[in-house]
Amino acid sequence: MTAKIRIATTWLDGCSGCHMSLLDLDEKLIELAERLDLVYSPLVDAKEFPADVDATLVEGAVGNEDDKHKIFLIRERSRLVIAFGDCAITANVPGMRNQFGVKQVMERVYCENAKGGEPPASGDAPALLNHVRPVHEYIHVDVFLPGCPPPPESIYAVATELLAGRTPDLTGKIRFGA
Amino acid sequence: MGQRIVIEPVTRVEGHGKITIQLDENGNVVDACFHVTQLRGFEKFCEGRPYSEMPSLVERICGICPISHSIASAKACDEILGVRIPETGDKLRRLVNCGEFIQSHALSFFYLSAPDLALGFDAPPEKRNLIGLLEANPSMASDGIRLRSIGQQVIEACAGKRIHPSWVVPGGVNEPLRKEQRERLLCLIPDGYRIVHRTLAWLKEQFHRFNEEIRTFANFPSLFMGLVNKEGNLEHVNGALRIVDAKGRFVADGVDGASYRSLIGERSESYSYLKSPYYLPLGYPDGMYRVGPAARLNVCNGCGTTMADQEWAEFIRLDRGPVMSSFHNHLARLIEILYSLETMEKLLGEDDILDTRVRSYAKPNFSEGVGIVEAPRGVLIHHYRVDEQGLMQWANMIVATGNNNLAMNKGVLQVAKRFVQGDRIPEAALNRIEGVIRAFDPCLSCSTHAIGGAGLRIELVNSAGEVLDERIYQRGCRTQRVSANV
Numbered sequence: 333m334t335a336k337i338r339i340a341t342t343w344l345d346g347c348s349g350c351h352m353s354l355l356d357l358d359e360k361l362i363e364l365a366e367r368l369d370l371v372y373s374p375l376v377d378a379k380e381f382p383a384d385v386d387a388t389l390v391e392g393a394v395g396n397e398d399d400k401h402k403i404f405l406i407r408e409r410s411r412l413v414i415a416f417g418d419c420a421i422t423a424n425v426p427g428m429r430n431q432f433g434v435k436q437v438m439e440r441v442y443c444e445n446a447k448g449g450e451p452p453a454s455g456d457a458p459a460l461l462n463h464v465r466p467v468h469e470y471i472h473v474d475v476f477l478p479g480c481p482p483p484p485e486s487i488y489a490v491a492t493e494l495l496a497g498r499t500p501d502l503t504g505k506i507r508f509g510a
Numbered sequence: 511m512g513q514r515i516v517i518e519p520v521t522r523v524e525g526h527g528k529i530t531i532q533l534d535e536n537g538n539v540v541d542a543c544f545h546v547t548q549l550r551g552f553e554k555f556c557e558g559r560p561y562s563e564m565p566s567l568v569e570r571i572c573g574i575c576p577i578s579h580s581i582a583s584a585k586a587c588d589e590i591l592g593v594r595i596p597e598t599g600d601k602l603r604r605l606v607n608c609g610e611f612i613q614s615h616a617l618s619f620f621y622l623s624a625p626d627l628a629l630g631f632d633a634p635p636e637k638r639n640l641i642g643l644l645e646a647n648p649s650m651a652s653d654g655i656r657l658r659s660i661g662q663q664v665i666e667a668c669a670g671k672r673i674h675p676s677w678v679v680p681g682g683v684n685e686p687l688r689k690e691q692r693e694r695l696l697c698l699i700p701d702g703y704r705i706v707h708r709t710l711a712w713l714k715e716q717f718h719r720f721n722e723e724i725r726t727f728a729n730f731p732s733l734f735m736g737l738v739n740k741e742g743n744l745e746h747v748n749g750a751l752r753i754v755d756a757k758g759r760f761v762a763d764g765v766d767g768a769s770y771r772s773l774i775g776e777r778s779e780s781y782s783y784l785k786s787p788y789y790l791p792l793g794y795p796d797g798m799y800r801v802g803p804a805a806r807l808n809v810c811n812g813c814g815t816t817m818a819d820q821e822w823a824e825f826i827r828l829d830r831g832p833v834m835s836s837f838h839n840h841l842a843r844l845i846e847i848l849y850s851l852e853t854m855e856k857l858l859g860e861d862d863i864l865d866t867r868v869r870s871y872a873k874p875n876f877s878e879g880v881g882i883v884e885a886p887r888g889v890l891i892h893h894y895r896v897d898e899q900g901l902m903q904w905a906n907m908i909v910a911t912g913n914n915n916l917a918m919n920k921g922v923l924q925v926a927k928r929f930v931q932g933d934r935i936p937e938a939a940l941n942r943i944e945g946v947i948r949a950f951d952p953c954l955s956c957s958t959h960a961i962g963g964a965g966l967r968i969e970l971v972n973s974a975g976e977v978l979d980e981r982i983y984q985r986g987c988r989t990q991r992v993s994a995n996v
Contacts (some may be wrong), residue, residue: 343525343526345548345550346573346955347570347571347572347573347576347955348524348525348572348573348574348953348955349570349572349573349574349576349673349674350573351573352573352574352617352672352673353573353672353673355617355621355658356659356662356672356673358655358656358658358659358662359652359655359656359659361640361655362644362651362652362655365640365641365644370639370641374519374521374522374523374524374525375521375522375621375622375639375640376521376522376636376638376639376641377521377522377635377636377638377639377941378521378635378636379517379518379519379521395548395550396547396548396549398526398547424570425550425567425570426550428551428555428556429550429551429554429555431555432551432554432555432557436554437549437551437554437555440551440553440554441549441551441553441554441778441785442778442785457545457546457547457549457780457781457782457783458547460549480570480674481573481673481674
């Protein structure tokens with residue numbers, strides 16, 4: 333019996349919608365669960381990103397110091413990195429804050445719209461980067477899987493290619509937005 | 511010297527967070543915090559966008575409850591337009607909302623919490639997930655997948671797309687429901703009933719295994735807030751705010767969305783991107799209140815649908831007044847799935863549900879609007895101001911998870927005090943601390959609409975407040991490393 337392929341998923345600056353679209357594979361999840369190991373994901377209890385991952389799906393853009401740290405670690409430990417959805421690929425909606433800058437955003441949220449407290453400043457709330465940027469601006473990305481969110485059919489196509497030991501080629505099968 | 515335990519990321523929750531636990535020199539828990547570690551800034555970056563774009567834009571706050579955000583947003587926009595939406599438009603908003611409650615509650619119950627409930631909080635970490643559940647209890651896992659799928663199919667049948675559809679719009683909805691979709695949805699309902707009834711029976715049989723969790727999972731007096739309809743019954747889309755105290759007495763009732771600022775203050779804390787709303791008249795932090803499934807069942811007079819009412823009558827007997835333990839959110843979620851299936855069946859049976867008049871049109875007539883709904887996780891408020899062209903000038907959003915922030919922090923402390931003793935910290939104790947967070951089912955994607963978010967971490971600090979160990983522990987070796995530091 334061949335070893336199962338090792339898959340990881342993570343979400344950075346996004347909405348979880350791409351992961352929900354993954355769950356929209358519904359009953360096909362059962363079939364996939366038999367054929368791959370989910371070694372790191374918000375859906376399982378691993379706390380540290382493991383070594384020797386065959387493919388990692390990255391949802392979301394790089395928006396804070398933690399995301400930045402994590403994306404380099406993911407690259408180092410994954411054979412294939414898949415930019416999963418429009419936020420990972422273009423920064424999309426999270427990138428809309430780029431035109432205002434961190435200071436203005438923080439002032440609106442924590443000063444104007446809340447009274448009496450302090451804005452988040454401790455190490456427990458990782459500092460926001462001045463610009464939210466797509467994943468490929470930090471690391472090499474092997475596969476781009478667009479959509480807001482990517483439809484389950486495209487996710488399934490990627491999964492079956494990975495299971496067949498191939499690097500997914502999505503030419504002609506994908507579209508942005510919608 | 512005490513130490514600081516960090517759990518990061520908190521897993522099997524939606525979004526980014528961490529938990530920190532502070533111990534004194536004797537290894538006793540003195541404090542614990544729940545940190546949300548992401549912020550995106552929707553309240554700021556929607557500035558300058560046309561109001562009509564808002565329902566679609568704010569769906570991207572959260573991939574789990576985009577429908578809630580789109581309805582709250584559309585309701586705020588309805589006020590800006592100053593229109594009354596067609597009755598069928600309102601019914602279709604309610605219908606799509608039923609789909610969302612079914613899928614979101616099924617996600618929380620089966621995908622995120624059932625591994626703890628079915629396999630036990632002490633089960634090996636590598637088994638505590640949906641795949642482990644598929645191996646150990648395949649019929650329950652399949653039920654969960656099926657029930658979530660039913661909810662998603664409701665959304666798809668109405669709106670054409672499961673996640674981030676552009677269907678709920680200012681003035682109503684975009685397109686009427688098609689006849690064949692009505693028939694298709696009616697066929698899904700019996701299966702939904704079967705799954706929720708057998709899961710309810712199963713959960714109630716498990717309570718004796720979780721006495722300590724029920725006793726400590728945020729089991730303390732607080733206020734509870736939720737929407738109720740004119741009869742005082744459970745209400746997810748329209749209705750007015752009611753707040754009850756720990757004895758079940760009405761503190762506020764019949765408060766409409768526009769007056770939310772007379773009830774709710776917001777405060778920020780340096781340790782988290784998630785703000786802490788509180789009941790204004792009692793001040794901060796005494797004005798702690800809870801929202802969500804159990805809170806809704808605590809504030810209402812009943813559900814108003816036959817089967818859910820039977821379950822509700824049993825639910826409220828779990829405690830002498832309002833049900834205090836947040837553990838019972840799990841039960842409340844299943845009851846609300848039942849309520850949503852019954853409501854959906856009723857709506858689909860109504861003659862005018864296929865009516866083609868589903869949207870009212872107008873230009874902006876007012877500069878301000880507030881939309882308030884019950885999201886699966888609790889009260890959700892969108893408040894907008896626009897200029898004369900209808901371009902967004904300002905927004906404030908209070909998300910369900912934020913409402914629970916003070917109570918989640920207190921709940922984390924309660925569980926930590928019960929299960930953590932500094933010199934020996936079993937992995938299962940840390941899982942229980944995450945478990946109380948899961949009972950609230952926080953949506954940290956939503957909660958980070960303001961800034962960013964993505965994982966939960968727990969820390970231990972000494973009695974002087976010094977962070978002695980901020981390392982992020984891998985589950986497998988966390989206990990060992992913590993012990994070495996004591």
